[in-house]
Amino acid sequence: MGQCQCGNSTESKEKYLAPLKTILEGYEGKQKDLIPVLQKAQDEYGYLPEEVIKEIANRLNLSLSQVYGVVTFYSQFHLEPRGENIIRVCMGTACHVRGGGQVLNKIKEELGVDDGETTEDLKFTLESVACIGACGLAPVIMINDDTHGRLTPDKIPAILEKYKA
Ligand code: FES
Secondary structure (H helix, E strand, O other): OOOOOOOOOHHHHHHHHHHHHHHHHOOOOOHHHHHHHHHHHHHHHOOOOHHHHHHHHHHOOOOHHHHHHHHHHOOOOOOOOOOOEEEEEEOOHHHHHOOHHHHHHHHHHHHOOOOOOEOOOOOEEEEEEOOOOOHHHOOOEEEOOEEEOOOOHHHHHHHHHHHHO
């Protein structure tokens, strides 16, 4: 689970949670507000740290397990910090048969992370995904909003280099 970034003092915790309090002010504090509040909190913090989830549960009168239940149900929510760049490697059928697995392995090797993990410097998060609708370019990866197609493992280092700067 992600570490709270708020430090230990009450003052720094309050400062850390101030943007969340501003978000919560825009809602009535009802349970129906949970998903939009989680979305805005994630936009603000980049993920959903434990302290943020506790505060949301508290303010919306929900138990922690109810909030975690929603957060873990929807793939849009993240409990760990995410990388500055999100790499999505297509593992759909067309990409798979054209070497998507080797492309994924090369990226894992280059970044030293497994599928679903984030590099220690928080530059990259690696995820394998289902068909992203660009089968004609298989095998395909997306880095943020950029599509890279007709890949071979040897093209990967130069592509990653562009996003390291
Ligand atoms: S299978 Fe990879 S884009 Fe469709």
